[in-house]
Amino acid sequence: MYQYNQFDKHFVANRAKQFRSQVMRRLDGSLSEEEFRPLRLMNGLYLQLHAYMLRVAIPYGSLNSKQMHQLAYIAKKYDKDYAHFTTRQNIQYNWPKLKDVPDILDDLAQVDMHAIQTSGNCIRNVTSDHFAGASIDEIADPRPSAELLRQYSTDHPQFQFLPRKFKIAISGSPNDRAVIKSHDIGLLMKKDERGNLGYEIYIGGGLGRSPFVGKLLKDFLPKADLLPYIEAIMVVYNLNGRRDNKYKARIKILVHESGIEKIKQEVEEHFIEQKQNFKQPSDKLISAINERFKLPNFKQANIDNYEIELKQNAQFSSFVKNNISEHKNKDYSIISVSLKNIGETPGDATSDQMQILANLAKQYSHDELRISHEQNIILPHVHKSDLPEVFKELQKANLATNNIGLISDIIACPGMDYCALATARSIPVAKQIAKHFNELNLEEEIGQLKLKISGCINACGHHHVGHIGILGLEKQGKESYQITLGGEENLSMNIGKRAGPGFSSDELLPAIKRLIEAYLNLRQNPEESFLASYKRLGEKPFINALYPKEEKANVA
Amino acid sequence: MARKFIEKIVTANALLQGDVIYFTKQNVWSRNHQDAIIAHTIEQANELLEKAEQQQDIIVGAYLADVFLDEAKTASPLHFREIFRSKGPSNYFHGKQTKT
Ligand code: HEM
């Protein structure tokens, strides 16, 4: 687990105090909104359609039960008894009052949490694999590196006024679960031929209005060189990134316009320079960080009860099939708790649910919880003998939806129900689609399918990398939805292709139904996923299903 | 030919609460869309906006929003974004809709 050192504690407490006085000065009129806005954004406070929104960082998605309890308490005390978990491993409160925000920041600081670097043109909250430290396929736990980056970038003067926001993601497993290629920098931990640890580095990925797949910058960087190398990238970006146009300011545009070879060369040159004078973190610091991410003391116990329950309880075995992933320790499991209850808002959890998850983590998961970029909550270390009991508790709390990775496990951004930038709603679309396929009992039949929805071109809902992506736009004063096909989010990341003209809110569900029906008819066998069928057959049959001929004739 | 002017109101968010507010005849702010003063010409609209913007110490981000008038001359929001702003989110019974 991460813990804050004295510097962090002091810094976070100080920031909360500073913000309290900034709020006072805004309220008494000595700060104008123009002056205040950047200050509140630095503390994660946005103004949305109906209220303020506070975005709190969950560094690399890891938290303990005490922190989760505090998040629940804040939702109860200052908000409407719930909160929203986001694709960037943050938590958002949708209804805080300005005067309460300094108190909320104090409450967060008590459990070493804050809203710093969740906004603004700085290095944002570093995101990571939500199975980090637990998954069987992991080469190394990526969180010590993420923590090192966090410490290094927090309040680093050179990185507070970058041309634009900067996002880093890191995966410790070749089965990338952190969508690293959609980030400004994506890091993949790997070993060289001699077994030394290091990173494969991608640069210039991004979603938003101009999506790009990250390009390979470095095949292998030894572990110890991480910070000077990142600094070299930041220097190149700070010097050459465009500041004249907000939409051209991300590093992805620089990489695109200059070409990866030129960037590579410049980074390498600066790296040689950086490395000579770079003040590396001390061995003591590194081992202190590593110490925090030690594996828990796994218990040994008989798992016969688990095997029996699997045979006797169909609901339990279906839950295990969909929501359980393989752990490093063969007697343990990783549980993904779906926040995609059918017909409810993707990513939302009530205070009570957060408390129950905190208690379960404390009792059954070595006090650890994770937030996934797919807006679900993970219990990373659950002994198999405890699984039946945990499942029962989840069922009682309405948290046992067994749809991980299925069509109803939809990522959706807040869209026009909350977001001031939105061009259309996304939440009702997600609810409608999930409900439809659930009612027909078709989710299992359809199998693995990633459907992702954004309420505007900023793509917070990752629609570009959905196998099916939905983008909400406005057309002639009405909500209109564009469908993209064939996106993919792992190391073979691919930007989905626009299928054709948009659909009105009424036409959208029928269109998705036709698309899924076509897939079910076209697939070679039930094991062939939607994406695999799409890759095998190409877009044509799917586009024909979306836009049947007779309708075209009607339009003409 | 000059396009027909679309009637407008001034709206913003309250500084303290963050919620949606509308500028009224009395130069104060109301939580209720129906209380908004309506501008019938572009000159009136700009004048209203200027007046509203003088109250920066209690509001954030004032702007003009289009409305349409029914037969009783009651103004309703024209754009769906403004309809949502006047009601609250559609996924929960929260915000303004709970008060009417
Ligand atoms: C309502 C407050 C929000 C605002 C104002 C906002 C704003 C933005 C903007 C302007 C961009 C485009 C940046 C660019 O391409 O340069 C963006 C991208 C993004 N946001 Fe949000 N967003 C909000 C909420 C969210 C939420 C709720 C999530 C998670 C569910 C999220 C996750 C992301 C992600 C993953 C990206 C794309 C990655 C990239 O930067 O290329 N945002 N956001």
Ligand code: SF4
């Ligand atoms: S994609 Fe657009 S609508 Fe959705 S949260 Fe991001 S900025 Fe808002």
